[in-house]
Amino acid sequence: MATADLRAGFLESLFTAGHLIPTGARGVYGRGSTFEAIREGFDRLVTRAAAAEGAERLRFPPLIPRATFESSGYLRSFPHLAGTIFGFDGSEAAAAEQFETASRHDDWSGFQTMTDLVLVPAACYPIYPAIAARPPLAGLGATIDPGGSYVFRHEPSDDPARLQMFHMRELVRIGPPDAVLAWRDAWIGRGLGLLRGLGLDVESDLAADPFFGRSGRMLAASQREQQLKIELLVPISGPQRTAVASFNYHQSYFAALHGIRRADAGEVHTACLGFGHERIVLALLWAHGLDPADWPADVRTEIGL
Numbered sequence: 001m002a003t004a005d006l007r008a009g010f011l012e013s014l015f016t017a018g019h020l021i022p023t024g025a026r027g028v029y030g031r032g033s034t035f036e037a038i039r040e041g042f043d044r045l046v047t048r049a050a051a052a053e054g055a056e057r058l059r060f061p062p063l064i065p066r067a068t069f070e071s072s073g074y075l076r077s078f079p080h081l082a083g084t085i086f087g088f089d090g091s092e093a094a095a096a097e098q099f100e101t102a103s104r105h106d107d108w109s110g111f112q113t114m115t116d117l118v119l120v121p122a123a124c125y126p127i128y129p130a131i132a133a134r135p136p137l138a139g140l141g142a143t144i145d146p147g148g149s150y151v152f153r154h155e156p157s158d159d160p161a162r163l164q165m166f167h168m169r170e171l172v173r174i175g176p177p178d179a180v181l182a183w184r185d186a187w188i189g190r191g192l193g194l195l196r197g198l199g200l201d202v203e204s205d206l207a208a209d210p211f212f213g214r215s216g217r218m219l220a221a222s223q224r225e226q227q228l229k230i231e232l233l234v235p236i237s238g239p240q241r242t243a244v245a246s247f248n249y250h251q252s253y254f255a256a257l258h259g260i261r262r263a264d265a266g267e268v269h270t271a272c273l274g275f276g277h278e279r280i281v282l283a284l285l286w287a288h289g290l291d292p293a294d295w296p297a298d299v300r301t302e303i304g305l
């Protein structure tokens with residue numbers, strides 16, 4: 001069967017089982033209680049591993065100030081994925097006209113202006129400015145646990161693994177280059193172990209971000225060449241593999257952008273890792289079956305079901 005048919009078929013069976021709930025928008029789904037129990041169970045596994053290495057928990061809403069977003073370079077690399085929040089700030093007459101236009105499902109964008117907020121595209125984005133605002137980092141720097149934040153990517157799709165709003169479970173390491181790269185590499189092994197422990201057929205591979213346009217292809221090639229992004233891939237809804245986690249070495253990019261400093265004035269690098277919660281739940285449902293009651297006992301125990 002063609003990949004698109006397999007994906008559509010899996011999505012349909014997820015709706016039927018009540019794991020995902022259609023909303024009318026592609027890639028925007030409600031989740032049933034079993035789906036959430038699996039998602040939260042996986043999240044606990046990551047939290048436990050992060051706590052063991054002394055990660056500091058910080059939580060942010062899934063929005064960033066537009067000014068921060070504008071300085072981040074996101075619009076250069078991923079203009080096609082961003083989601084900006086607009087609002088209404090007009091007269092009563094304009095409000096009435098907007099209502100009429102929108103009620104007809106006609107274009108009401110002319111009544112809207114940009115707010116100062118953008119939907120967060122990755123859970124780590126609010127962390128760098130927050131750390132930059134602190135006194136310079138001591139010793140080997142910091143490991144931050146921003147939790148499983150909802151993030152937005154404008155990529156509507158019928159693939160159940162390609163959502164517009166999903167939970168990205170990140171960890172962020174900020175500090176001396178050697179320590180940051182060693183952390184990133186250690187977590188690739190830890191991530192492989194974690195997912196294999198859940199009975200998933202996982203492989204790691206070099207990857208690149210979905211950079212926009214022709215210059216983006218060059219950026220992607222250079223990212224691969226420098227081995228900056230490694231992904232863990234698992235079959236979801238067919239033999240083809242999908243990335244369920246990525247391990248990203250940013251070198252000095254975010255530290256320089258936000259002015260993160262070390263007390264000893266040494267160079268600051270950053271890395272982050274992101275587990276795609278929903279993709280991991282889907283991989284588990286695909287591998288072990290739609291009813292967790294039938295899953296291998298050790299996997300159920302590991303997830304805490």
Ligand code: ATP
Pocket residue numbers: 122153155161162163164166168208209210231243244245246274275276277278279
């Ligand atoms: P892809 O190449 O699949 O679009 P990406 O390289 O853009 O993914 P990252 O930015 O590395 O993804 O995001 C971290 C993790 O978030 C990914 O490994 C994946 O598990 C998850 N993820 C990314 N995009 C989506 C999406 N549209 N829907 C669901 N999960 C996603």
Ligand code: ZN
Pocket residue numbers: 122123124125170248272273274
């Ligand atoms: Zn990140």
